[in-house]
Amino acid sequence: MPHSRRAFVATLGGVALSGCLGQFGESAGPGEEGDLESASLLLNFQPGGLHAHYYAALERGYYEAEGIDLEAIESGQGSDFSAQQVALGNTEFAITSGDQVLNVNSQDGLDLRCVSVVMQQGPTVVFTARDAFGEELTDASQLEGVTVGSGPGMVRTMTESFLDHHGVLESVEYVDSGFDTVQQLLAGEIDAAGGVFSDVIDAEHQDATIDVLPVNEVIPSYGHVVGVGESYLEENPETVRAFIRATARGAAWAHQNPEEAIDVLVDHEPELGEVRENQLDKWIAMSTEYMLSEAVSEHGWGWNEPEPWEATHETLEAGDFLESEVDPDAIWTNEYIDEESEYVGDYATVVSE
CATH class of the missing domain: 3.40.190.10 (Periplasmic binding protein-like II)
Known part of the structure; x- marks a missing residue:
């Protein structure tokens, strides 16, 4: 890969199997029983409190339970970089932003889809x-x-x-x-x-x-989103669904256990220990104010609505931000959001308990 990789592979042997959110449960993952699909996740920036739920899902075995061997959570170099890298096929999943999904799709030869909205309102x-x-x-x-x-x-x-x-x-x-x-x-x-x-x-x-x-x-938009390259999406639809289920489950657990979630984050990123309370406050703000919306309550975690995409497109187009024409309704999909999954479809209810 053309960029540096920081791999943090969780040791799952000591994961507790008790508690509602702690149990691996039944897996509807992509592989046969015992098989794991390898994947990596590229963050938009350096790891911090806004990424706590990915580390929680990894540490607690939620990705493995869904049939995914998440080999690395990689430190990012900006939402533009992560969007380009996943569109080029250099990582399976990337955290980017709504504006960069639009931007990358305006560039020749790059196709990227938003498969899940992490941050339901612009930051x-x-x-x-x-x-x-x-x-x-x-x-x-x-x-x-x-x-x-x-x-x-x-x-x-x-x-x-x-x-x-x-x-x-x-x-x-x-x-x-x-x-x-x-x-x-x-x-x-x-x-x-x-x-x-x-x-x-x-x-x-x-x-x-x-x-x-x-x-x-004033300008409805989305913040963090999960981006997947078009070719990977077509070839691995069940892995994408499984990734969203596991990530939503990690977000639910981290929402209910914010202190423990930040402990997991600091275990993986020891330098954050010096600013632990800052990262905790960022995670609490994100999980309580930015991950929830009417769309999440009605449909489930990660749900897309057309209006924020259209408003962001209009703003970018007016600012001459896009390289070419792009259809704001063609760059996102809800097809891979499993509304039947408890931690996806009932996310708002789960985190309110």
Whole structure:
């Protein structure tokens, strides 16, 4: 593979077999009895709290129970990179973002499908530090004439669209704050920031009072999604269904056991021990606020709806983000979401118990 691989293979011998979510249960996996289908998962970024459920599913044997030998959970280099790699067939599964699924499908020769939506609403937010801003941020009109900073790419595109929707884009000074947005905000170098909800948690862990305006309320979109290359999808449909079932089960267990889930994550990624509470807060925010939706309650974990794809496509097209025409309704599918599975179809009920 053309990128570095960090493999973390779980030792399953000591996995407890008691408890509802702890039991392997019956497998509807892709292989014959005793056979495992090898696969790897490429994350969108370096492992952290937002990825806790994959490690939980691996450690607790849920992938194995579904007939999958998940050989590696690989550290990522961005959603654009993971989307390209899975479209090229260099990994079986990848965590990417809705905008990058659209972007990759606009490139010649690359076909990628979203088979499951992990983050049911977009993570982009506009936020301020109350002490530096001078007042609580409750309305976008308060941003008129201020300096707004963010990194490049989709966050900037979504933030600018949000500001434009509220009629304040032309009045702000928009600067590229790179990957140092939070620190520039807290230092008073910028008045407001465009970022994602995990940036807010980073700022709050530095004892700042942060006020937030969610961009998703204006521009519906999806955050993390599971991407699979078209050819792999056609050749391995049952493995894809099995992967979604196991991942949903891992998410349910991690939702109900957040402290233990972060312990599993830190066991695999010891350097995260120094920021354990930060990663815990990120997982709790993601699992309680971003993984659930009306679609999940009605259909199951990972369900796609057309509206967020269409809204994201419209935003990207307006920003000249796409290389060529792409049909937003052709890049996702719910075909591999097993609504009959307890941890998929009844996910919302399971995690509420």
